[in-house]
Amino acid sequence: MRAQQITELSGPASALTLGDVPEPGATHPMTNAEGVVVDVRAAGVSFPEVLQTRGEYQIKPPTPFVPGSEVAGVVRSAPEGAGVKAGDRVAAFCMLGGFAEVAVAPDYLTFALPDALDFAQGAGLILNYHTAYFSLVLRGRLSQGETVLVHGAAGGVGTASIQVARGIGAKVIAVVSTDEKERVARDAGADEAVRSDGPWRDEAKELSGGGVDLVLDPVGGDRFTDSLRSLAEGGRLVVVGFTAGSIPEVRVNRLLLNNTEVIGAGWGAFVIGKPDVNREIGAELAKLIGSGVVRPLVGASFPLSVAGAIEALELIDGRGATGKIVLDVG
Numbered sequence: 001m002r003a004q005q006i007t008e009l010s011g012p013a014s015a016l017t018l019g020d021v022p023e024p025g026a027t028h029p030m031t032n033a034e035g036v037v038v039d040v041r042a043a044g045v046s047f048p049e050v051l052q053t054r055g056e057y058q059i060k061p062p063t064p065f066v067p068g069s070e071v072a073g074v075v076r077s078a079p080e081g082a083g084v085k086a087g088d089r090v091a092a093f094c095m096l097g098g099f100a101e102v103a104v105a106p107d108y109l110t111f112a113l114p115d116a117l118d119f120a121q122g123a124g125l126i127l128n129y130h131t132a133y134f135s136l137v138l139r140g141r142l143s144q145g146e147t148v149l150v151h152g153a154a155g156g157v158g159t160a161s162i163q164v165a166r167g168i169g170a171k172v173i174a175v176v177s178t179d180e181k182e183r184v185a186r187d188a189g190a191d192e193a194v195r196s197d198g199p200w201r202d203e204a205k206e207l208s209g210g211g212v213d214l215v216l217d218p219v220g221g222d223r224f225t226d227s228l229r230s231l232a233e234g235g236r237l238v239v240v241g242f243t244a245g246s247i248p249e250v251r252v253n254r255l256l257l258n259n260t261e262v263i264g265a266g267w268g269a270f271v272i273g274k275p276d277v278n279r280e281i282g283a284e285l286a287k288l289i290g291s292g293v294v295r296p297l298v299g300a301s302f303p304l305s306v307a308g309a310i311e312a313l314e315l316i317d318g319r320g321a322t323g324k325i326v327l328d329v330g
């Protein structure tokens with residue numbers, strides 16, 4: 001099969017080689033059990049793959065390896081008892097191996113793809129939306145009527161979080177850096193948008209009537225303290241990622257003074273090996289897809305070629321990505 005491999009750890013521009021490699025077996029290395037084999041139509045591209053081209057991600061397979069954590073496509077084979085069968089359209093989280101014509105994923109991380117979503121949208125469903133639901137609801141305890149501030153709101157996790165929060169009945173304030181990203185965040189469903197280089201903390205307090213109930217932060221860096229200051233009494237800040245580069249530190253007296261919380265949300269670490277949690281999140285998201293509120297935004301799509309993959313990775317690396325970036329595998 002055709003697959004994109006990382007052959008050296010030299011960064012997005014030079015790490016990749018397109019070649020013919022053997023198709024994966026049906027056993028998924030994460031579970032050591034038979035997985036769902038998928039004929040891939042679209043592969044999602046995300047921050048971890050950028051880091052993998054530099055050998056900077058926590059999962060460090062020996063080179064050469066096929067990156068790509070999630071795909072959408074058609075089931076070729078599935079184990080007994082899986083919720084999907086040969087011929088079904090699916091979204092699947094394979095962890096590695098997605099930039100290829102065939103991928104294998106654990107059955108509990110493979111979900112039927114509703115007709116309302118195309119394959120490109122399916123390739124943007126699991127990592128971002130499961131993370132959003134896990135972070136907002138299971139970790140952040142977001143409930144109807146609350147206000148949530150979403151950083152990096154035009155990005156993959158950001159747009160997913162806007163839609164999931166809206167689906168729960170929360171009000172969303174998006175933090176973005178450009179006009180174009182404001183448009184994307186509003187298209188995703190944000191009620192309000194504020195600029196990361198402006199007085200966003202004061203604006204968020206005003207727009208929320210005194211302070212937000214939840215901050216969802218995939219960005220980190222120096223905006224962290226202002227995020228804490230933007231919380232209402234009893235507010236929660238959910239830590240999701242560090243795209244700004246630096247890992248913030250908390251002066252815990254701030255938490256005591258305002259009765260606030262900082263909560264970590266590591267989706268992968270929590271859900272791998274917990275089939276029931278994955279099925280629960282998948283079922284809740286299926287309802288939100290059914291009601292029309294969840295519709296992954298595909299910001300750009302590139303072919304499964306070296307040039308295509310480089311463009312995709314550099315878009316993410318250069319802060320230019322909006323929504324989900326996808327490789328069209330055909």
Ligand SMILES: NC(=O)c1ccc[n+]([C@@H]2O[C@H](COP(=O)([O-])OP(=O)(O)OC[C@H]3O[C@@H](n4cnc5c(N)ncnc54)[C@H](OP(=O)(O)O)[C@@H]3O)[C@@H](O)[C@H]2O)c1
Nearest residue numbers: 131152155156157176177218240241242243265266267319
């Ligand atoms: N905890 C988990 O379980 C989990 C799961 C999935 C992903 N993540 C992490 O969440 C983060 C976001 O992922 P994503 O897919 O949403 O990424 P993305 O689509 O590239 O969006 C990230 C956003 O971060 C903002 N940003 C601020 N400073 C940046 C900088 N120096 N470089 C790049 N972006 C910057 C950008 O928004 P503005 O330009 O508007 O500021 C950008 O839109 C990543 O760190 C990822 O690894 C964590």
